Amino acid sequence: MAARLKLEECFEAADWGYVIEASLLNPLSDRRFPESGSAVFKVDTGFSGPVMVTNDVFDMLGLSDIEAPEDLRPTYSTMKGPLTMRSAPALLHLGGRTIETDILTPYVAPSRMLIGFQVLRQLDLALVRDRACFLKIPRKS
Amino acid sequence: MSDVLVKNVDEKLYAQLKAEAASQRKSVGQAFNEAVKTWLASRPQGDSEREMNVQAYVRVKGRMARHPNDYFVIAKGEYLGHFPTLKEAFGVLKKTRVTKALVVHYTPQGEWLGGALEA
Numbered sequence: 096m097a098a099r100l101k102l103e104e105c106f107e108a109a110d111w112g113y114v115i116e117a118s119l120l121n122p123l124s125d126r127r128f129p130e131s132g133s134a135v136f137k138v139d140t141g142f143s144g145p146v147m148v149t150n151d152v153f154d155m156l157g158l159s160d161i162e163a164p165e166d167l168r169p170t171y172s173t174m175k176g177p178l179t180m181r182s183a184p185a186l187l188h189l190g191g192r193t194i195e196t197d198i199l200t201p202y203v204a205p206s207r208m209l210i211g212f213q214v215l216r217q218l219d220l221a222l223v224r225d226r227a228c229f230l231k232i233p234r235k236s
Numbered sequence: 237m238s239d240v241l242v243k244n245v246d247e248k249l250y251a252q253l254k255a256e257a258a259s260q261r262k263s264v265g266q267a268f269n270e271a272v273k274t275w276l277a278s279r280p281q282g283d284s285e286r287e288m289n290v291q292a293y294v295r296v297k298g299r300m301a302r303h304p305n306d307y308f309v310i311a312k313g314e315y316l317g318h319f320p321t322l323k324e325a326f327g328v329l330k331k332t333r334v335t336k337a338l339v340v341h342y343t344p345q346g347e348w349l350g351g352a353l354e355a
Contacts, residue, residue, distance in 0.1 A: 122326035123337060143346035160336045164290050166297075167340055172347040184307065184322050184339045195322040213346075 102221070104190060105228040106135070113138035113227040115210065115220070117189035119148070119198060124157045133189070134208065138220075138227050142211035144171060145196040146187055147180070149208060153200040158183035169199065178204055190218060190229040237265070288313030289338045297340075304342040311337040 108114040116133035120126070128134065128148075136146070153159070162183040170179045180199040187194045187210075196214055200206050219230040257267035292310045299318075300308055306318040307325040311334040319325040325339050 122322060123329055123339075124335065139348075141349040143348065161339055163340050164293055164338065169346065174349070178348065184325075184341075186322065211346075211348075 100221070101231040102223065102228040103231040105223070105226040107226045108135065109225060111135075111137060113222055115189060115227050115229075117187055117210065119146070119152075119156060120186040120188065121156045121158055121161070122184070122186055123161055126155070126157045128152050128156050137207065137209040138215065138222075139207075139209040139211055140215060142171070142209060143213065144169065144180070144199055144211040145213040146185075146211065147199045147201075147207055147209050149206040150200050152208070153181065153183070153198065153206075156185065156198070158185065158198055158200075163197075168202065169197075178202075187214065190220075192218075285312070285336050286338075289336065293338050293340060300340070300342055307339050307341050309337065309339055 106114050106116055114135045114137055117136050118133045119128045148156075159181075162181050167182065168179050169182055170177050172178075179202045181202055182197050182199050185196065185198045187196050187198075189210075194214060194217060219232050221228050221230050253267055253271070254264055257264050260267070262270075289310045289312075292313050292315050293308070296308060296310070296315045300306075303318050306320055307322060308318045309316040309325045309328055311329055311332050316328055316332070319328065322339070329337050329339070
């Protein structure tokens with residue numbers, strides 16, 4: 096099995112753990128972050144949610160125009176207590192794929208750029224030493 | 237009227253406000269009230285549209301449990317339907333040419349254990 100796996104694209108950030116590059120699109124306004132190329136997101140398997148961005152990126156994408164009402168804001172259990180997030184649907188581009196997902200940003204708390212388990216589980220991703228790599232896996236048609 | 241303590245006010249701005257208020261024979265409080273009224277009036281009026289959308293959402297949210305995997309689309313205060321993919325949901329919205337909308341679905345709660353939280 097291992098012999099058939101081929102590393103397709105790898106990312107490395109020695110001091111920041113495992114990272115991958117991705118971009119985000121607000122499907123209503125067509126605003127994209129970053130405007131060209133891709134941004135670095137931390138791979139966070141301890142975060143069960145989808146994607147988290149900083150407050151300014153959330154605003155830059157215009158996601159407040161389509162964000163979920165207050166009673167649908169997800170709350171995450173953290174070691175510092177419950178953390179409520181603002182949430183909006185968007186498209187995530189990474190590894191040659193587009194994933195429909197929710198983008199979160201903390202309502203009141205320091206924010207981060209990270210990709211959580213809800214998205215990671217959809218990817219063919221391997222952590223190889225200090226790199227995170229997309230795998231090329233032949234699919235049966 | 238309330239007496240409030242405002243923290244982190246820019247010193248130069250406060251000095252300008254005080255000087256301008258004095259030149260017009262007004263108190264700092266009166267000048268502050270006028271400035272805040274002007275600022276609030278200049279804010280985008282889009283929130284009323286969002287409020288209409290939220291009211292429409294409240295009317296239909298009971299249906300969401302029956303379609304937990306679908307995106308419910310609301311714009312201009314009206315429920316436009318529910319769709320299995322974001323592509324279809326936003327396709328409908330693009331036809332309506334709105335700039336604000338609600339595209340909502342069932343959201344599970346979760347956990348976030350250490351890791352990047354502490355970084």
